[in-house]
Amino acid sequence: TKDGYPSFMAKEIQEQPDAVRRTLQGKVDAQGRITLADTDIEADFLMGLKKVIVIACGTASYSGQIAKYAIERWARVPVEVDLAHEFRYRSPMLDQHTLVLAISQSGETMDTLMAVRYAREQGARVLAVCNTPGATIPRESDAVFYTQAGPEVAVASTKAFLTQVTAVLILALYLAQLRDVGVGAEIGDAVEELRGIPEKVKQVLASERQIKDLAGALAGAPAVLFIGRHVGYPVALEGALKLKELAYTHAEGFAAGELKHGPIALLEPGQVVVVIVPSPIGSPILHAKTMSTIQEIKARGATIIGIAEEGDSVVNTWADEVVALPPTHPLLAPLLTTVPLQLLAAHIALARGMDVDQPRNLAKSVTVE
Ligand code: F6R
Numbered sequence: 001t002k003d004g005y006p007s008f009m010a011k012e013i014q015e016q017p018d019a020v021r022r023t024l025q026g027k028v029d030a031q032g033r034i035t036l037a038d039t040d041i042e043a044d045f046l047m048g049l050k051k052v053i054v055i056a057c058g059t060a061s062y063s064g065q066i067a068k069y070a071i072e073r074w075a076r077v078p079v080e081v082d083l084a085h086e087f088r089y090r091s092p093m094l095d096q097h098t099l100v101l102a103i104s105q106s107g108e109t110m111d112t113l114m115a116v117r118y119a120r121e122q123g124a125r126v127l128a129v130c131n132t133p134g135a136t137i138p139r140e141s142d143a144v145f146y147t148q149a150g151p152e153v154a155v156a157s158t159k160a161f162l163t164q165v166t167a168v169l170i171l172a173l174y175l176a177q178l179r180d181v182g183v184g185a186e187i188g189d190a191v192e193e194l195r196g197i198p199e200k201v202k203q204v205l206a207s208e209r210q211i212k213d214l215a216g217a218l219a220g221a222p223a224v225l226f227i228g229r230h231v232g233y234p235v236a237l238e239g240a241l242k243l244k245e246l247a248y249t250h251a252e253g254f255a256a257g258e259l260k261h262g263p264i265a266l267l268e269p270g271q272v273v274v275v276i277v278p279s280p281i282g283s284p285i286l287h288a289k290t291m292s293t294i295q296e297i298k299a300r301g302a303t304i305i306g307i308a309e310e311g312d313s314v315v316n317t318w319a320d321e322v323v324a325l326p327p328t329h330p331l332l333a334p335l336l337t338t339v340p341l342q343l344l345a346a347h348i349a350l351a352r353g354m355d356v357d358q359p360r361n362l363a364k365s366v367t368v369e
Pocket of ligand 1: 057058059060061103104105106107108109112155156157158241245364365366
């Protein structure tokens with residue numbers, strides 16, 4: 001049931017602090033170390049790991065892109081991310097030292113299932129990250145990490161995505177711990193920060209009023225662009241996908257550094273650009289680069305909405321509107337920056353009179369290839 005919320009989407013967005021908290025439960029021991037005792041995957045295999053390949057579709061694939069940044073940074077294992085429907089057709093190189101991470105909320109997505117079967121035939125080990133107990137993908141995988149979002153009813157994914165990001169961060173930290181690659185102190189800090197994330201997600205949800213007003217002003221926009229760097233890039237892709245799905249507004253997400261390689265031609269007065277801004281304290285170099293991109297956008301007269309860390313005075317000078325978020329570790333930022341984009345898409349859709357739970361032409365799980 002909707003528990004008094006106007007839609008399943010509204011309810012599922014609000015449930016995110018609890019969904020993330022449940023996904024973290026039992027994964028951090030009293031010493032602040034990650035444990036994956038209930039995930040059936042041998043430590044020996046993970047210690048000898050040569051490569052990780054993530055396969056997923058849509059929103060789940062964006063959590064896979066975030067996994068790449070986290071696993072490479074913390075565990076120093078090379079990661080490739082593939083859309084499941086592209087994977088088999090590029091003759092991927094895998095062997096018994098490859099971990100394939102299959103991320104799927106429903107666990108029934110046919111494209112992802114076929115990629116899982118192919119990976120196992122080639123001798124790789126498959127770990128499913130799934131939200132649905134007993135679904136086909138976890139049953140056909142070697143091991144499973146269940147996200148604890150609870151049933152997701154709205155067709156467009158929200159809370160499942162946040163728990164997928166949580167799961168891949170836990171996995172990246174676990175790999176780093178096992179492989180002991182000399183980033184020990186950072187790992188400890190990140191684990192500590194992860195435990196505090198549900199509370200920060202709750203704080204971000206408090207910006208709903210501001211975002212609703214913003215959505216009212218943007219409801220007539222013919223197109224919205226989303227840009228980000230580093231983990232902000234997959235978040236930009238997710239923001240654009242949510243807006244397409246829910247509001248049927250043309251939206252495009254791309255890496256901020258790509259702007260000057262082409263998309264800048266789209267900019268003109270009235271064009272709305274949502275910028276995911278890295279922390280000026282946690283990621284000063286990326287922050288400075290993003291600021292010069294913002295100035296390029298401003299010089300073309302476009303409208304800038306910044307999703308930024310609270311107290312970021314530079315972004316405040318340049319952006320037309322800023323949604324301020326609590327500070328966090330740079331690799332954990334997607335758990336916060338995604339939330340205002342979900343709210344924005346949902347409120348633009350509502351302002352345009354759309355059914356946010358059941359967008360046209362979409363099904364909750366895509367069981368055809
Ligand atoms: C977007 C969305 C889809 C799914 C994709 C994969 O809001 O819901 O892009 O993320 O179809 O679905 P699962 O995770 O069930 O494999």
